[in-house]
Amino acid sequence: MVEKKFKTGAEETEDKLIARAKKGDIYSFERLVERYQKKFYYLALRMTRSHEAADDLAQESFIKAFYSLKSFKEGHSFCAWVYKICMNLTINYLKRQKFTISESQLPQGSLELVEDTGKADASEQLVRDELARKIENEIDHLPAEFRAVFILKTYEELSYEEIANTLKISKGTVMSRLFRARERLQKSLKGYL
Amino acid sequence: MKCKDFDKLIHLYFDGELDAGESKEIEEHLLTCQNCAAKLQELKKLEESAKGVRLPELSPDYWKTFAERVRNEIILRRRKSIWSRLKSGWEAFFFYSPVKLRIAAGIASILLVFIIGKLYWDYKGKELERVRSERIEKALSIPVQQKPELQTPAVKESLQTKKPAKETTFVKPKPPIAEQKALQISTPSESISSVQAEKNAELQAPSESVISLAGEKAQGEKEKGAGESKTSELKKSITVTAERPKIEKGVTVNLRTVNQAEMAMKPPSLPETILYVQKSPEDKRTAVTTTLRAPAAAKRDEGLYPAESVRYYKVDTEWVRALTDKDTLVEADTLKKVISSWKEYFEKKPVSEWTPEGFSQIKVAYELLFLKTSDEPLRQAGIKLLNQYKDSVTDQKMKDELTKNIFELEALKKK
Numbered sequence: 001m002v003e004k005k006f007k008t009g010a011e012e013t014e015d016k017l018i019a020r021a022k023k024g025d026i027y028s029f030e031r032l033v034e035r036y037q038k039k040f041y042y043l044a045l046r047m048t049r050s051h052e053a054a055d056d057l058a059q060e061s062f063i064k065a066f067y068s069l070k071s072f073k074e075g076h077s078f079c080a081w082v083y084k085i086c087m088n089l090t091i092n093y094l095k096r097q098k099f100t101i102s103e104s105q106l107p108q109g110s111l112e113l114v115e116d117t118g119k120a121d122a123s124e125q126l127v128r129d130e131l132a133r134k135i136e137n138e139i140d141h142l143p144a145e146f147r148a149v150f151i152l153k154t155y156e157e158l159s160y161e162e163i164a165n166t167l168k169i170s171k172g173t174v175m176s177r178l179f180r181a182r183e184r185l186q187k188s189l190k191g192y193l
Numbered sequence: 194m195k196c197k198d199f200d201k202l203i204h205l206y207f208d209g210e211l212d213a214g215e216s217k218e219i220e221e222h223l224l225t226c227q228n229c230a231a232k233l234q235e236l237k238k239l240e241e242s243a244k245g246v247r248l249p250e251l252s253p254d255y256w257k258t259f260a261e262r263v264r265n266e267i268i269l270r271r272r273k274s275i276w277s278r279l280k281s282g283w284e285a286f287f288f289y290s291p292v293k294l295r296i297a298a299g300i301a302s303i304l305l306v307f308i309i310g311k312l313y314w315d316y317k318g319k320e321l322e323r324v325r326s327e328r329i330e331k332a333l334s335i336p337v338q339q340k341p342e343l344q345t346p347a348v349k350e351s352l353q354t355k356k357p358a359k360e361t362t363f364v365k366p367k368p369p370i371a372e373q374k375a376l377q378i379s380t381p382s383e384s385i386s387s388v389q390a391e392k393n394a395e396l397q398a399p400s401e402s403v404i405s406l407a408g409e410k411a412q413g414e415k416e417k418g419a420g421e422s423k424t425s426e427l428k429k430s431i432t433v434t435a436e437r438p439k440i441e442k443g444v445t446v447n448l449r450t451v452n453q454a455e456m457a458m459k460p461p462s463l464p465e466t467i468l469y470v471q472k473s474p475e476d477k478r479t480a481v482t483t484t485l486r487a488p489a490a491a492k493r494d495e496g497l498y499p500a501e502s503v504r505y506y507k508v509d510t511e512w513v514r515a516l517t518d519k520d521t522l523v524e525a526d527t528l529k530k531v532i533s534s535w536k537e538y539f540e541k542k543p544v545s546e547w548t549p550e551g552f553s554q555i556k557v558a559y560e561l562l563f564l565k566t567s568d569e570p571l572r573q574a575g576i577k578l579l580n581q582y583k584d585s586v587t588d589q590k591m592k593d594e595l596t597k598n599i600f601e602l603e604a605l606k607k608k
Binding site for chain 2: 026027029030031033034037038041042045046058059062063066067128131132135136139150153154155159160175178179182185186189192
C-alpha cells in the first residue's frame, strides 16, 4: 500500500522525496534512484569501463547516500551530493584495482562508438572509430584523479567549481589536472588529431 | 603578453571559465596568433573525439529493476546492520580512537578494582567468621575448669550485668509457658546457633533491680519517657548470638526463646545461670553454652535449670542419673548456689512446709561437687547437713528420703 502510494507520486518534488527518505521512507528514496540511476551508472561506466563495476558502484553510491541522508543539507543539489559519493567510491575503486584495462579486456558492449549513420562515408567512419578507440584507450591510461577531472568536464560538463566541490579539491588543482590530462591525451594522439 | 602566457588561458577560454574582458583579450590574440589558434583547434578536436565515444544503451528491464535492487539491498543491510554496526562501532571505538580507548580502559580498571575489592571483602568476612567459629570450638573443647573461654562476648557482657543481683529474691508468677518456645534442632552439621530473646512487655511495675538487660533497658525507657504513658507497650528484642560449635551426631541442643517481657515484670532475684546442655557424657566436649535469664519450662535434658514452682535452682536428677561417669560440666559455683538456695529455703520455711525435693537437690549438688572437685570435707559437709535436716523433720517419709540421700552420698566415696 505504501509502495503504491509513492509510486503514484512521480511528480513529487525532489525536496519532498528527500524529506521522506530522510525519515526512513525507502520508497521515496527509490523514486530518487530512478531519477538519477542512468547518470551515475554511466559516470561509473566511463570511469571504470566495466559494466559490473559500474553497476556495483552506482548501486553502492545510492545505498551510501541513503545511509548518509541525515548529513544531506536541504536546499542543496541532491545530484551534486551523490556525484561526490559516486566519484569518491569510483576513484577508490580504481585505486584499489589499479584499473587499467586493455582493449582486449574490455567487456563486450561496455562502450560503443557513435555511429553517425548515413552521413559519413565508410572510410571516414573507420578513421573516426579508430580515433575514438584510441581516445578511449588513452583516457583509460590516465591516472584516476586526472581521468575523473577530464570525464567530469568533458562528459558531465561541470564547471571548474563544481568539479572542485565534487572531488573536494581546489579550483586550481582542477585547472592543473585538466590541463595536464589534455596535454597527455594530445601528446599521445598527435597523429590522430 | 607573450604567446606562451596564453597556453593556460586558452584552456580556460575553451572551458568558458574566463570573464568577458579576459575572453575578449584572448579572442584578439587568437586573431593575430596562428599558433594559439591551432592549440584551440586541437582542444576542440580532442573534445569532439572524446564525446564521439558513446556508451551502450542497456535494456529497459535493467533500468526497471535497478532502483528495486537498490531498495532490496538497503533493506537487507538494515537487517544485518544492527549487529554489524555494533561491531564496527566497537572496533572503531577501540582501534581508531586512542583517547576513547583510554577512557574505556580507565572505566574498566575502576570496575575491576571494585569487583576485586568486593570479592576480597566477602572472602575476608567468611575467613573471620571461620576463625571465630574455630576459636569457640576450641574454647568448648577446654576442660570444665577453664570454662570462662566458653562464653561468647555477648554472654560475658550479660553475665557482668547480672552479677550484682545475685542476692535478690525471685517471686515467680505463673509463667506463661505457652509463650515460651523451645526450638529443637537436630542437625549435627550446623555450626552456628543463635539464641534470640524477644521482649514484648507492658512495663506496669518494673522492678528497679531487674537484672536482665531487657529489664535495664525497660527501666531506661521508662525514665526517658517520664511524661509518657506508663502503660505504653515496650517492644524490644535482644539477640544473644553465640557461635555454636560442631555438634556430633546424636546430640540434641535446646535453644529457647525467652519472653523478656515476662522477665521484666518479675523481681530481679534470679541470677543468670549457665546451663551446660549435655545429652550424654560422650558429648560433653561438644557441649553448648547458652544463657538463661529467667525461669522457664526447661527441658529435662538440661542438667540444671531454675525451678518453676520455687525460687531455687534445681538439678535435674534424671539427667544426672543418665550420666554414666557422674562427671558434669555444671559449674561448681552453680552447684554451690543450688545448695545455698535450698539451705536458705529450709532456714526460712517452717519444717511443716519442707519439701523432699530440696533434700535430693542438695544431695545431687554435693554429689556433683564431689565428683568435680574430689573435695572430701565438702562431701562430709553435705552428709552433715542432710543429717541435720533428718534430725529436724518429724515426717517419716521425709526421714526415709533423707536417709536414702545420705546413704547415696556416703556410698559415693566407696565407689
